[in-house]
Amino acid sequence: MNVVLLGPPGSGKGTQAERLQRRTGLIHVSTGDLFRKHLGEGTELGVLARTFMDRGDLVPDEVTVEMVRHRLGEDDILRGVLLDGFPRTVAQADSLADLLEERGERIDAVVLLEVDEQVLVDRLAGRGRADDNPETVRARLEVYRDQTEPLVAYYDERGALRRVDGEGTVEDISGRIEAVLQAIDNPSPSKC
Ligand code: AP5
Ligand code: MG
Numbered sequence: 708m709n710v711v712l713l714g715p716p717g718s719g720k721g722t723q724a725e726r727l728q729r730r731t732g733l734i735h736v737s738t739g740d741l742f743r744k745h746l747g748e749g750t751e752l753g754v755l756a757r758t759f760m761d762r763g764d765l766v767p768d769e770v771t772v773e774m775v776r777h778r779l780g781e782d783d784i785l786r787g788v789l790l791d792g793f794p795r796t797v798a799q800a801d802s803l804a805d806l807l808e809e810r811g812e813r814i815d816a817v818v819l820l821e822v823d824e825q826v827l828v829d830r831l832a833g834r835g836r837a838d839d840n841p842e843t844v845r846a847r848l849e850v851y852r853d854q855t856e857p858l859v860a861y862y863d864e865r866g867a868l869r870r871v872d873g874e875g876t877v878e879d880i881s882g883r884i885e886a887v888l889q890a891i892d893n894p895s896p897s898k899c
Pocket of ligand 2: 720
């Protein structure tokens with residue numbers, strides 16, 4: 708099963724993916740975490756990514772897709788992935804569909820975490836990652852609206868979108884996501 712966690716900065720994609728990885732055996736793949744790993748190791752990719760991340764802009768699609776292609780080719784991806792922060796543009800979504808098709812796979816569900824904007828801002832203000840200063844958070848939210856939100860309609864049209872209330876306790880939200888994923892894994896028998 709391959710699942711995309713979609714949602715604005717601070718919506719809890721990373722928090723929920725960590726929990727779901729432990730409970731489902733799906734592998735958590737976060738493009739933000741991969742870029743931060745490169746950054747920490749001082750690779751060429753990390754140096755390039757930083758110039759975009761510091762401004763809250765997206766790293767170019769080709770670079771991001773190549774990194775994901777490489778990650779999905781690693782041996783630990785057996786039962787599927789929980790993609791966190793990818794795709795983030797329609798071009799990335801198209802590339803992901805191609806990438807999975809090459810493997811004879813597809814996206815089984817796109818879980819949209821819905822959270823009020825003021826809650827997002829408060830959550831990120833309380834965390835303190837390098838790109839959590841108010842100016843960059845504003846830019847990240849704007850980039851989400853402009854470039855990533857169109858994916859809501861994109862996946863809705865393809866029948867994959869599942870909306871989940873992303874407010875409340877971490878445990879409550881996990882429960883909602885797990886219920887959504889279980890329904891996909893065990894579809895109720897058709898009535899006819
Ligand atoms: P990325 O690392 O993906 O950041 P983001 O999408 O802005 O999201 P965050 O990681 O801030 O939020 P989250 O939804 O994971 O929430 P979290 O669980 O951490 O991307 C960073 C940058 O990398 C981008 O700006 C871009 O430059 C680049 N990049 C990444 N992917 C890319 C791509 N595909 N294409 C191009 N560029 C890309 O939670 C947030 C906080 O809230 C935490 O402190 C958490 O403890 C808290 N929290 C979580 N849940 C709850 C809850 N239920 N109640 C209270 N607090 C909660
Ligand atoms: Mg995250």
